[in-house]
Amino acid sequence: MPNANEATSALSQVQDRAVSELLRVAPVADDLARRFQEAGFSLALVGGSVRDALLGRLGNDLDFTTDARPQDVLKIMRPWADAVWDVGIAFGTVGAQKEARVGDTDRSFQIEVTTYRSEAYDRTSRKPEVSYGDSIEEDLVRRDFTVNAMAVALPEKRFIDPHGGLKDLAERVLRTPGTPEESFSDDPLRMMRAARFAAQLDFQVAPEVVAAMKDMAGRIEIVSAERIRDELNKLILSPHPRKGLSLLVDTGIASYVLPELPALHLERDEHHRHKDVYEHTLIVLEQAMALEGDGPDLTLRLAALLHDIGKPRTRRFEKDGRVSFHHHEVVGAKMAKKRLTALKYPNDLVKDVSRLVELHLRFHGYGTGEWTDSAVRRYVRDAGPLLSRLHKLTRSDCTTRNRRKAAALSRAYDQLEERIAQLQEKEELDSIRPDLDGNQIMEILGIKPGPEVGKAYKHLLELRLENGPMEHDEAVKALKEWWAAQQG
Structure with a gap:
């Protein structure tokens, strides 16, 4: 003091x-x-x-x-x-x-x-x-x-x-004019506002206010999802979101408004074979913030906060002593969609955050080897307009204290971004399409609109992703060969 x-x-x-x-x-x-x-x-x-x-x-x-x-x-x-x-x-x-x-x-x-x-x-x-x-x-x-x-x-x-x-x-302390219990009874959302102001202003919350938040946490259920969402946004977009999120978790309020966050406090096995997922998540959020550039990015910050929420449901202790979280990104994407929908977030934001959660491990799936043109095309195609955010999220997800490992991961991602840039100069990666459109497919095959057109389009898209652009005659030949095989 x-x-x-x-x-x-x-x-x-x-x-x-x-x-x-x-x-x-x-x-x-x-x-x-x-x-x-x-x-x-x-x-x-x-x-x-x-x-x-x-x-x-x-x-x-x-x-x-x-x-x-x-x-x-x-x-x-x-x-x-x-x-x-x-x-x-x-x-x-x-x-x-x-x-x-x-x-x-x-x-x-x-x-x-x-x-x-x-x-x-x-x-x-x-x-x-x-x-x-x-x-x-x-x-x-x-x-x-x-x-x-x-x-x-x-x-x-x-x-x-x-x-x-x-x-x-x-x-720089937050107190209530009357008793905290009276204030929070008047409007339970004020408990979240305490966390938000702590995050926005970098203030401390008075002990009696924290105590009341713990005692009255369940009262937050009376507040509408829309008001909770708006307050959560302000907290997450603040300069010090860790401070506010930690307060919500420590007081038990997060268990009502964002239960996936405290659930990341996984019990550590006796040999500590996996890192603290909750602490890792807060570090990833802060590292993502450092990469934002043009001001706070709600989509990126939510993706960073939710990227590992599938881990508690997928944790397995393997026979060799390792701990695994197989497909936690797929499970996490579904959980993120469900939570954000319940909080009444706009559909586009729900879709984007869930997609980033689903894709956040894609880079690691390719290992440390040389990226093929095909792998680069698929990575860019799958990320779509979220590619820039996916770059930031993937880089932020490296929280290892092993400097050599961190440097190796950073170099590997640098190489991927270089490969994307190189291929971008040769091809329009942002809008990868088959070399023939639907009308051309119908004209060449002499068919009417229907499922076959979609199958042909998908086949040509796979060829485009695998081999890059084809000349018109080459694409026509490939289409006819595929069609003949379908007829056989």
Whole structure:
């Protein structure tokens, strides 16, 4: 824990950052606040916006709270904003977009104004029951964590911090305004939010909060799959996902929302003949993140997280003392599809992640020998548009501490990528097709559309993969020879 001087210095630094950030958005925030004031209402910047301002990372998304009811908010916002939407009005939230000039640049602000409220779940409902409050203090006590329970009243810029959020922010710790049990009873999803903020902000979670998460883990079942998915995405896409995932596993929450992850804690046999699959998975996730390049990639990160989930179901102790996980990639792909579907992920993402899980061992199946043209074509064809991600996932899956072995695997994959590039120059690997299309097949064989056309197409595709492109006459000859054999 920091000493008194360090704490005072940290508080001073976050306050300085906040002043700088709030001055940056002042033209928009103050203008809106004056309109609420003229209508007889109060307005305050609140929650994540204040927290991010104090951290020096306030963006163009601004959250406000007010004593005005939603219909009054709409009346104030519509003449002022460039666009207004009320999809969240049932929860007391009105959204808006406002274009404004800040300094020398034009900015587009995404704004949400929410009426003072309190909300709680009952034990049979998946949706919060919303009731409106009459004071900002009443609103703040219902917030999830103290670092999100601060506000700045506008336009006077009066700082409101009844629960010591500024101190907790300086100490980088997550606590709840009231008791954790009350907070998590109000909305059990807050238990996942604790893990998400730990991962996003690299904060520690207070011991009493962790204890409540362990005691109340089962309450997460009342939350809808969609809300859990959205929170999980934010966690996985954060800078420190290991921190959040470990907290979910340690508190037992992962056993309800992503049970395949804690299941990777396989019991080690007495001779330790296989590595810790859970720890290996978290390392693979971090190594995949290091290869992303253009920002967080949800598909790649999910594939890294789920790539070995088939191992618990396929583990076998062989007679020679080895431990095997035969076909765990096939089993894992099916498990990934089932879990992601249950969490309501989009079909395309489910398909891509499952395919990456299925293919993540393909490279090792070829051994360390020279890659043939045929093997390269099939590897590229099977990966399709996921080839770049498969490269990253396969490289990330090497977590051996044996430097010579790791270097050999890296060189082998370098060679594969070189072979792909070489063949790419000669052939269109990204769109491998037979040398004759369906219409040509029907014309040459004198047949109508039907199963035979598909079989012929598949045969020519196999020839293309095995031997590379053929001249037209050569392809026609091969087709006729195949057809004659079918007739015989």
